[in-house]
Amino acid sequence: MYIDSLKLINYRNYDNLHVEFNKDINLIVGKNGQGKTNIVESLTLMSIGKSFRSSKDKEIIKFGKDNLYCGCTFLKNGLGKKIEVMVTKDKKGIKVNGVSIKSIQELLGTLNVVVFSPEDLKLVKDGPKERRGFIDREISQIMPRYYSNLTMYNKTINQRNKVLKSNKIDHNLLDVYDEHLSLYGSEIYSTRMKFIEKLSKISNKLHNSLTSNSENMSIIYKSQINITEDDTVDTIKDKMDVKLKDSREHDIFYRSTKIGPHRDDLSIFVNDIDVRLYGSQGQQRTVSISLKLSEIELIKQELGDYPVLILDDVFSELDQTRQRMLVEKLGDIQMFVTSADPLHKNILGKKNYTIFNIEEGKIVDIENGGK
Ligand SMILES: Nc1ncnc2c1ncn2[C@@H]1O[C@H](COP(=O)(O)OP(=O)(O)OP(=O)(O)O)[C@@H](O)[C@H]1O
Numbered sequence: 227m228y229i230d231s232l233k234l235i236n237y238r239n240y241d242n243l244h245v246e247f248n249k250d251i252n253l254i255v256g257k258n259g260q261g262k263t264n265i266v267e268s269l270t271l272m273s274i275g276k277s278f279r280s281s282k283d284k285e286i287i288k289f290g291k292d293n294l295y296c297g298c299t300f301l302k303n304g305l306g307k308k309i310e311v312m313v314t315k316d317k318k319g320i321k322v323n324g325v326s327i328k329s330i331q332e333l334l335g336t337l338n339v340v341v342f343s344p345e346d347l348k349l350v351k352d353g354p355k356e357r358r359g360f361i362d363r364e365i366s367q368i369m370p371r372y373y374s375n376l377t378m379y380n381k382t383i384n385q386r387n388k389v390l391k392s393n394k395i396d397h398n399l400l401d402v403y404d405e406h407l408s409l410y411g412s413e414i415y416s417t418r419m420k421f422i423e424k425l426s427k428i429s430n431k432l433h434n435s436l437t438s439n440s441e442n443m444s445i446i447y448k449s450q451i452n453i454t455e456d457d458t459v460d461t462i463k464d465k466m467d468v469k470l471k472d473s474r475e476h477d478i479f480y481r482s483t484k485i486g487p488h489r490d491d492l493s494i495f496v497n498d499i500d501v502r503l504y505g506s507q508g509q510q511r512t513v514s515i516s517l518k519l520s521e522i523e524l525i526k527q528e529l530g531d532y533p534v535l536i537l538d539d540v541f542s543e544l545d546q547t548r549q550r551m552l553v554e555k556l557g558d559i560q561m562f563v564t565s566a567d568p569l570h571k572n573i574l575g576k577k578n579y580t581i582f583n584i585e586e587g588k589i590v591d592i593e594n595g596g597k
């Protein structure tokens with residue numbers, strides 16, 4: 227899959243931008259605060275329906291303006307497609323191939339983008355919430371149904387917690403919420419388990435090659451509900467029913483729901499050692515890279531086409547060996563690399579590339595190179 231053009235109107239510091247991209251490598255360079263990340267952010271807006279760095283849509287509208295437009299054309303499995311997003315102060319509209327969609331669920335999986343930013347290098351060191359966010363985002367891209375289960379699950383958790391916080395506990399209402407939780411929760415568990423199993427295999431391969439075969443890595447899904455490989459959605463639901471019932475008094479005491487997918491985590495091992503607790507900084511970073519990049523292969527396996535890869539400010543954080551490895555290993559995948567430092571062109575090997583120089587929300591220079 228690759229994006230061939232982008233149009234931005236009143237998008238952050240861009241008035242009006244139309245740009246055609248390189249099928250291979252796009253280097254977006256410029257000093258700090260010029261608008262490099264804004265360009266790649268707009269691509270994520272069209273991929274998942276929201277920015278990867280702002281929680282409020284209206285923050286993306288150019289200061290002093292009332293609405294923004296962004297649109298891109300791309301090729302997926304050989305077919306040309308178009309996504310457009312319009313944001314006003316209180317509304318957002320999204321069109322796929324000219325047709326308005328009703329929910330984000332219809333958008334997910336259309337334009338597959340993997341974003342790798344310096345925050346991802348901390349994935350291993352961060353708290354469970356960040357790791358859960360990582361797996362939830364990744365699975366949602368591949369399986370929009372997962373996203374709707376997750377939305378319903380989180381909504382029910384909030385409702386249940388409200389009951390737990392009230393002065394008079396309504397046990398009948400809790401029964402209803404418990405039923406919903408185990409219904410959506412068992413789907414979430416089951417999908418996560420399958421996803422982690424695949425992710426673990428792919429990331430181990432990548433990790434092997436990143437460490438010249440000196441390290442093996444594996445990922446284990448950690449939950450208070452004891453789930454094994456033999457469990458099905460139905461048996462997981464039964465286990466969750468029991469666990470929720472058992473922990474009700476405890477939850478009433480703590481006034482919140484303490485078990486379920488919203489409390490789970492991943493354990494990551496390198497040569498059988500928990501890398502979060504005992505790994506060196508370098509190991510933790512390499513594991514984070516392996517994890518993040520395995521998404522690319524996973525999307526290809528599940529959807530039949532490679533996603534687009536965005537490396538926002540992450541290239542300069544890596545040493546030259548890893549930079550070159552990254553470009554070489556990734557093969558035929560379209561990349562968007564932002565950087566405030568000029569990059570060494572020898573890292574790009576024989577690939578085609580275009581360098582876009584950005585100044586104050588404008589492309590001031592374009593340079594093509596490569597094969
Ligand atoms: N809603 C907005 N309207 C107008 N300008 C905005 C808006 N939001 C952010 N900006 C401007 O966009 C610029 C930041 O853009 P961006 O984050 O893309 O920079 P960058 O080139 O990636 O910088 P860095 O190298 O520091 O990461 C800032 O100058 C900021 O003032």
Ligand SMILES: [Mg+2]
Nearest residue numbers: 262263539564
């Ligand atoms: Mg930036």
